[in-house]
Amino acid sequence: MELAKQTEAAVEAGKLSKEDAKKRLVDLRMKFFHQEEPEGRD
Numbered sequence: 001m002e003l004a005k006q007t008e009a010a011v012e013a014g015k016l017s018k019e020d021a022k023k024r025l026v027d028l029r030m031k032f033f034h035q036e037e038p039e040g041r042d
Contacts, residue, residue, distance in 0.1 A: 003024075003025075003028060004025060007021045007024055007025060008021070
């Protein structure tokens, strides 16, 4: 949860794009839950 808050703060501060933030969080979720890559992700 802390990484999600840090990522949101980075987006708000302009240090990270929304697209990069989404990728970061999806990658994190896949790492923790060993999920396959979601459909529609480029």
